[in-house]
Amino acid sequence: MNKRTLIFLLASIFCFLIVFSLALIVGKYSITIPDFFKAIITNEEAYDTQRSIILNLRLPRTIVAGLTGIGLSISGLLYQEVFQNKLTSPDLLGVSSGASVGAAIAIVLGLSSIFVSVFAFLLGAITVLLTIFVAKVFKNKSSFTLILAGIIVGGFMSASLSVVKYFADPTTTLASITYWLMGSFENSTMEYVYILLPIVGLCCALLLILSWRINVVALGQEEAQTKGINYTFYKFLIIGIATLLTASCVAFSGVVSWIGLVIPHIVRLIVGRDTRRSIPLCITFGGIFMIIVDILARSFTKSEMPLSAVTGILGTVIFVIILIIRRKENAH
Amino acid sequence: MLIDVKNLSFKYSKGLPTVIDNLNFEIKEGTITVLLGLNGCGKTTLIKLLAGLLDSNEGIIEYDGVDLKKTSIKDRSKKFSYVPQKNFAGDDFFVKDYLTYGFVNSLKFYESPSKEQLIKVDEVSNELGITHLLDKKMGKISGGERQIVTIASCILQDTPIILLDEPTSALDLKNQSLVLSLLKKVANSGKTIILSTHNPNHASFLNTNVILMSDGRIIKQGSANDIINKEMLSGIYGNNICYAEELEYKEVSFK
Numbered sequence: 001m002n003k004r005t006l007i008f009l010l011a012s013i014f015c016f017l018i019v020f021s022l023a024l025i026v027g028k029y030s031i032t033i034p035d036f037f038k039a040i041i042t043n044e045e046a047y048d049t050q051r052s053i054i055l056n057l058r059l060p061r062t063i064v065a066g067l068t069g070i071g072l073s074i075s076g077l078l079y080q081e082v083f084q085n086k087l088t089s090p091d092l093l094g095v096s097s098g099a100s101v102g103a104a105i106a107i108v109l110g111l112s113s114i115f116v117s118v119f120a121f122l123l124g125a126i127t128v129l130l131t132i133f134v135a136k137v138f139k140n141k142s143s144f145t146l147i148l149a150g151i152i153v154g155g156f157m158s159a160s161l162s163v164v165k166y167f168a169d170p171t172t173t174l175a176s177i178t179y180w181l182m183g184s185f186e187n188s189t190m191e192y193v194y195i196l197l198p199i200v201g202l203c204c205a206l207l208l209i210l211s212w213r214i215n216v217v218a219l220g221q222e223e224a225q226t227k228g229i230n231y232t233f234y235k236f237l238i239i240g241i242a243t244l245l246t247a248s249c250v251a252f253s254g255v256v257s258w259i260g261l262v263i264p265h266i267v268r269l270i271v272g273r274d275t276r277r278s279i280p281l282c283i284t285f286g287g288i289f290m291i292i293v294d295i296l297a298r299s300f301t302k303s304e305m306p307l308s309a310v311t312g313i314l315g316t317v318i319f320v321i322i323l324i325i326r327r328k329e330n331a332h
Numbered sequence: 333m334l335i336d337v338k339n340l341s342f343k344y345s346k347g348l349p350t351v352i353d354n355l356n357f358e359i360k361e362g363t364i365t366v367l368l369g370l371n372g373c374g375k376t377t378l379i380k381l382l383a384g385l386l387d388s389n390e391g392i393i394e395y396d397g398v399d400l401k402k403t404s405i406k407d408r409s410k411k412f413s414y415v416p417q418k419n420f421a422g423d424d425f426f427v428k429d430y431l432t433y434g435f436v437n438s439l440k441f442y443e444s445p446s447k448e449q450l451i452k453v454d455e456v457s458n459e460l461g462i463t464h465l466l467d468k469k470m471g472k473i474s475g476g477e478r479q480i481v482t483i484a485s486c487i488l489q490d491t492p493i494i495l496l497d498e499p500t501s502a503l504d505l506k507n508q509s510l511v512l513s514l515l516k517k518v519a520n521s522g523k524t525i526i527l528s529t530h531n532p533n534h535a536s537f538l539n540t541n542v543i544l545m546s547d548g549r550i551i552k553q554g555s556a557n558d559i560i561n562k563e564m565l566s567g568i569y570g571n572n573i574c575y576a577e578e579l580e581y582k583e584v585s586f587k
């Protein structure tokens with residue numbers, strides 16, 4: 001790891017801790033900094049309300065927000081490297097479309113929120129398998145075929161979602177489906193953390209171990225294979241990890257757009273394409289971005305704003321700035 | 333014999349025409365072999381078959397008497413390294429990082445290059461005169477420099493055979509000469525080189541073994557002196573070429 005990467009990594013870890021702490025303090029129920037420390041350090045009954053808000057509401061949703069940011073940023077980066085296309089997003093193979101159908105079915109059936117997540121995860125994963133199956137039908141191993149299959153299956157899932165919404169009760173379940181589709185951490189509990197933390201943690205650990213090798217895979221099949229990499233194995237391993245991360249995050253937070261596109265671009269702008277440097281920064285930057293989005297979503301309006309509305313506004317503005325910087329860089 | 337190709341045939345899928353049609357040839361250790369022929373005659377497909385990027389429909393490719401179909405991707409990469417015709421995927425990587433990717437087959441999945449291997453990168457870069465490129469991105473160097481960097485990566489991969497698919501096709505004359513001279517130098521160090529080209533002057537300059545191909549078949553194989561002659565070339569390239577034998581190297585050009 002070079003000096004520049006190390007500086008940015010340490011600075012971003014520091015920022016992550018600050019933003020994480022801020023997320024526990026900031027919200028509709030105002031908690032002062034002294035009250036925050038008294039609530040979490042002491043057992044005084046006077047601070048029971050603050051303690052309950054911090055530990056039962058804000059802590060789980062902030063951890064889930066951080067993990068979702070990490071998961072979606074990393075999966076965006078992985079898809080972009082494997083498909084050698086900087087504009088691909090975590091939804092490339094139809095994960096989010098499938099997860100949306102799963103969640104919508106669970107909501108229409110009146111199931112509890114944990115089952116909404118389970119259905120979303122399962123349908124998200126099944127959709128990717130379906131995409132791979134459709135790509136196999138074409139008998140063409142190129143990444144382009146896989147992307148094409150993703151568009152086909154994603155389109156089918158979007159149509160299926162419309163059918164489910166058509167049959168939903170317009171006064172109750174339809175609103176819930178629409179709200180879920182825009183993303184929220186409102187229902188996050190420590191149970192979500194216990195499921196999401198090991199998944200994101202293990203995936204990140206594995207990716208950090210494989211990070212140098214991912215660079216070789218990113219060279220494409222011809223170069224990677226002749227250099228001794230089992231390209232097909234690594235390609236599907238990386239796609240598998242990216243899909244697991246996306247499906248898990250989307251299952252608990254709903255569909256969150258832009259983050260998988262914006263964060264890898266910011267990181268590459270700072271440390272370049274080498275995944276030994278970009279993966280660690282995607283972890284910290286992704287976590288910071290999503291926690292900030294969550295703070296904004298729950299702080300500035302009476303009712304919570306959907307995550308995709310905030311990520312969409314922030315994401316497009318940041319993306320334009322990135323493009324301007326890139327243009328200036330290329331001009332030199 | 334280092335490489336022995338027997339009855340090799342290939343088509344991309346059923347119903348499509350045969351691209352490689354019953355090829356038989358041998359390649360000796362430490363030689364340069366030029367696959368010469370028009371665009372679309374099967375040179376690239378043959379290079380890819382040798383590199384293991386395509387599986388033949390019929391026939392076998394033996395390395396030191398062993399059928400290469402029975403070897404793993406990793407083992408094959410210890411025998412053959414490969415310079416593709418075009419590759420823009422590595423544009424954003426720094427040259428010094430790209431060069432280290434040649435070591436991937438000697439490392440375990442969790443390892444990255446050792447200090448000794450990084451020193452080796454510096455040594456080879458110094459030897460090939462590309463030290464000044466190490467901190468540049470692959471996409472920011474010239475086509476000729478890029479080919480030399482890719483060949484340097486093959487040298488670091490340390491394989492007995494280097495396969496090059498049209499290594500000079502997008503280069504100006506100066507860079508063509510640089511790359512071909514480098515290949516001569518690499519062959520003199522004991523490596524076996526197989527390259528494809530549609531330019532007979534390159535075969536003439538390298539003055540080595542030539543396999544003349546047309547429509548997936550071998551028309552003739554032998555030394556450059558035997559192959560680069562008017563009758564042989566006009567059969568492939570047509571009558572609109574002129575041929576100068578009196579120069580140091582036989583030269584083919586337009587009429």
